[in-house]
Structures are given as C-alpha cells and as structure tokens.
C-alpha cells in the first residue's frame with residue numbers, strides 16, 4: 001500500500017483524491033466480474049503477489065490508433081510498459097500479452113511466443129498483408145506437456161475464417177477502435193486457466209477478455225481508463241449468450 005500512496009502522490013495529472021477513489025472503488029462488480037475505471041499504472045499496485053491465475057491483456061500497440069482518453073504513441077506505450085509490466089508479472093502466475101508486431105521489441109523477453117493466424121489477409125503493412133499476430137507468454141504453464149482443456153499446447157493458434165473473424169473486426173459495431181475477436185480470448189483462457197480461476201486484463205477496452213472469462217466460468221478483473229469503454233463492456237456482460 002505504501003508504494004501505491006507514493007505513486008499516487010508523485011503524479012499531478014489528476015487529483016490525489018480522485019485517484020484514491022478510482023483505486024478503491026470498482027466501477028462494476030457482478031457475477032465474478034469486476035471492472036475498475038482508472039489508470040492501470042496505479043490500480044495494479046492494489047493487488048497481492050500471484051493473486052491472478054492469468055493476466056490476459058491487449059495493451060495499445062503504439063501505432064496511433066484513436067482511443068478515447070489515450071494517445072497511442074510509441075513513447076506512451078514505452079511508459080505504459082515501464083510502469084505496469086513489473087506489477088503485471090508480480091501479481092499474475094502467468095501472463096499472455098498481445099504485443100502487436102511493430103513494437104514487440106519494447107517488451108521484456110518472453111518465455112514462449114505464440115502466434116495466431118487467420119485464413120485470409122487483414123490489415124496491410126509496408127510490404128504486404130498481416131495474417132498473423134504474436135502473443136507473448138510469461139510464467140509457468142498449467143499441467144504437463146500435451147493438451148489442456150482440450151486444446152493442444154502448440155505455439156500456433158489458427159482461426160478459421162476471413163479477415164472479419166481473424167483480425168480485429170468481429171465486433172465491429174462496438175464503439176471501440178480495436179476490440180479483439182471473442183474467439184481468440186476464449187481459446188487463450190481455456191488454454192491457460194482452469195474453471196473457477198481468476199483472470200485480469202489491465203487494458204480491458206470493450207471487455208472482450210472479461211466476457212470470454214465469464215462465458216467460460218472464470219472470474220475476472222478488468223481495468224480500463226475510458227469510462228465510455230467500461231460502459232460498453234458492462235453492456236456486453238449483461239447481454240444473453242446467443243451462440
């Protein structure tokens with residue numbers, strides 16, 4: 001708690017009182033899912049060592065996406081990684097991070113790198129189209145070699161379908177610039193946790209990790225700096241499962 005107070009007092013962008021409120025009070029808490037609307041750099045200080053079974057997260061990529069309340073520059077990404085990654089690694093038994101390709105080098109060396117790919121082209125880069133993305137993995141895996149929860153422990157995950165399914169646009173009607181497809185989050189949660197486990201996503205966005213966790217019978221904590229994105233997540237969590 002001392003380090004939390006120290007970090008809160010040292011920054012002057014928002015009042016200390018507001019930051020304390022954001023740390024102490026969940027914005028949403030229901031059916032095993034908790035959401036904090038605030039800055040992960042501070043809120044992560046409130047958790048204890050290895051409290052979470054999995055941190056599954058998709059931080060900004062530092063590629064100038066347009067977010068509500070966050071400027072997606074390379075410098076800001078580096079600051080986010082420096083101010084959160086140590087806390088993420090200490091509060092979670094295992095960590096899976098979507099790093100994107102361009103700024104993968106800014107992350108600490110991973111214990112295992114998984115790729116996920118899809119059938120057809122999606123976004124384009126300088127010299128071609130993206131058909132895969134890396135997921136950096138840190139920590140010890142669950143169970144032994146082989147498979148877990150019916151999923152083979154390979155370093156590659158293939159999503160069938162076109163760009164709409166494989167890349168970021170499954171939930172294109174959501175008012176968030178880049179929600180991840182629900183299917184990839186469900187595969188990763190099933191692969192790296194057991195039923196009843198506790199998952200955290202400190203960059204929760206429109207809540208895809210939280211929704212996947214809920215649907216698979218896991219508990220989850222999300223942190224998101226934009227209140228508008230928290231509200232989207234809450235709306236999704238309250239909807240009935242249609243398929």
Ligand SMILES: C[S@@+](CC[C@H](N)C(=O)[O-])C[C@H]1O[C@@H](n2cnc3c(N)ncnc32)[C@H](O)[C@@H]1O
Pocket residue numbers: 038039040041058059060061067068070080176178179180181202203204205206207208209223224225226229
């Ligand atoms: C790539 S998006 C996550 C999208 C999410 N995976 C989904 O499916 O909706 C990254 C999110 O991090 C949030 N963010 C950026 N800086 C943050 C911070 N310091 N604390 C909490 N959230 C932050 C942004 O607002 C953005 O919604």
